[in-house]
Amino acid sequence: MEQSTFTTATTDGPTPAERFDQLIAAGEKIEPRDWMPEAYRRTMIRQIAQHAHSEVIGQQPEGNWITRAPSLRRKAILVAKVQDEAGHGLYLYSACETLGISRDELNELLHQGRQKYSSIFNYPTLSWADVGAIGWLVDGAAIANQVALTRTSYGPYARAMVRICKEESFHQRQGFEIMMTLARGSEAQRDMAQDALNRWWWPSLAMLGPPDEQSTHTEQSMQWGIKVETNDEIRQKFVDQTVPQAQFLGLTLPDPALAWNEERGHWDFGEIDWDAFWEVVRGNGPCNRERLAHKVKAWEDGAWVREAALAHAAKQDGRGLAATA
């Protein structure tokens, strides 16, 4: 993509930095080849990559139940859902690549542990109800975050979010439907559902990120329109929407401090164990090692396939040239 240009000296118009600030101030999108502050580019790469890695690693916890899904209908739904997550990863890598970094490089950064993915996927799926809880709570929390991100300032990221949000709503609904069926089922099924809720509730709240006063990136990210709502705002929204859903299911959210606050018009909730959250982020969650090892193994096992495909393509190109020569 080269341009044949000759430079014309000009002093007219805003500097690139001024133009960037004007676009942000006007709520316009930043597009890939626009000038942007290096820190904006780096922040964007870090955030989109982390989001993409999360979608890709996110295949694993639920993928763990595909072979054991309790009905053929559920099996098909789960395959479609896990496939969507791979698709989301792909959309996001595409968006990230517009910032001047290749997917192979991003892969490498993930494999070396230099880029992160969401802490939520480092918890194990121990029963079928976990598939329901993930769809309902984890996809629910992700949607709350992603809906906000459809208004983010970087064009390709915002567009990927629009596409992803459209696909996500089925994820949350199928999860809720699983929970509903279990909650109305046998005693064993009810217990299974409650146990899953107990284990996934707090990690789902924590996955929306550290509280605003601890979040290092929030202020600059808000200024640049990368983030449009703070972690705590999104978390409150998620709690407010989820409490009545749990009540509908007749399941108990594992938080004794949960109470309706008339004055605020919101649900109050208990203190999140941030030490536990940071432990998982640091790599010491229940499944960090397995998740990354699984990802790296798939990549390394596939090396010979990718090499073969490239070798074949090169041979075909050679033959094409030979044929036309």
Next chain:
Amino acid sequence: MSTPAPLFTYLLRLGDDNLVLGQQLGALLSRMPELEADIAVANVCLDHLGQARNFLTYAAEVEGAGRDEDQLAMLRDERGFRNAVLMEQPNGDFARTMARQLFVDAYQVPLYEGLSRSTDDRLAGIAEKAAKEARYHLRHSGTWVVRLGDGTAESHCRMQAAIDALWPFTGDLFAADEVEASLVAEGVAVDPASIRPAFDATVGDVLAQAGLRLPEDPYQRIGGRQGLHTELLGHLLPEMQSLYRANPGVEW
């Protein structure tokens, strides 16, 4: 109209082929060589699962004993399964997965095209949709087999090893018995022998482009249609059925 028994068995054979294959492909998500391939294998898996559900649901109706697709899938043991033994062969490396898929696709394309002209309208309807899916699958598996056969030295070796390993299970796809015989006479089923030339031509064409050969050893392992499986199925089914069986009679 045929007597229910042969049609029921025939539908089980069709359904179980797709169920067992779909079950295996489902285990591959997040394990493929690239993200695009994860998405592609999920599409193929979903098509086979969908076909399995259509055939088994129809089988349950034909049987008329009040069973549904899940009871057929989850409550039969390995001796009761009627899939061809090819379907239960393990995923192995990517070459094995693609070799198995090529053989299945080369078989299912003419099978479904034939069945779409069945005198049984319901079966014809299911097969017409399935034929479209199978044609896409064949394009997918065929291009991969060519690419791997004609890629690097390593991929060529792996692909040839996969063809050698899986070819002995292809004969089971064409092992007809009296179940097919009566249905073929009524125009309901496809005579497996009649689609063998199409299968051979497709496989031969792909292997020729890939620079691969069929093994010379004529040995073939048959018996799946009568429930005489390889030992592998006895490991695949318990995993698939465990949760359903642990909680009898509930909704999911």
Next chain:
Amino acid sequence: MNDLNDRTTTTTAAPVGGYPLWEVFVRARRGLNHVHAGSVHAPDADTALQHARDVYTRRAEGVSVWVVPSAAIVASDPDARDDWFEGSKPYRHPTFYTIPDEVGHL
């Protein structure tokens, strides 16, 4: 939906040792244009086309797909956008002209 002519020059070509990048265009229905949907990595055109179908039409979003090597896209310079796209010629737009109501639809 136009990320395609926006990629920075460093990413459009094949990353060393990796698959080239392809831009995907999907026609949602007959009668509509192909519209840019995203991108895929693939070793060759045929695979790129299959990937595009598998990734971008999972919900029957299309009746036709195109793939184009990302490196083949030639894009205008974003810094020159004011010079290139200023083009305000109001007399090219119908609202520029005042026509009495009694003339009717025109």
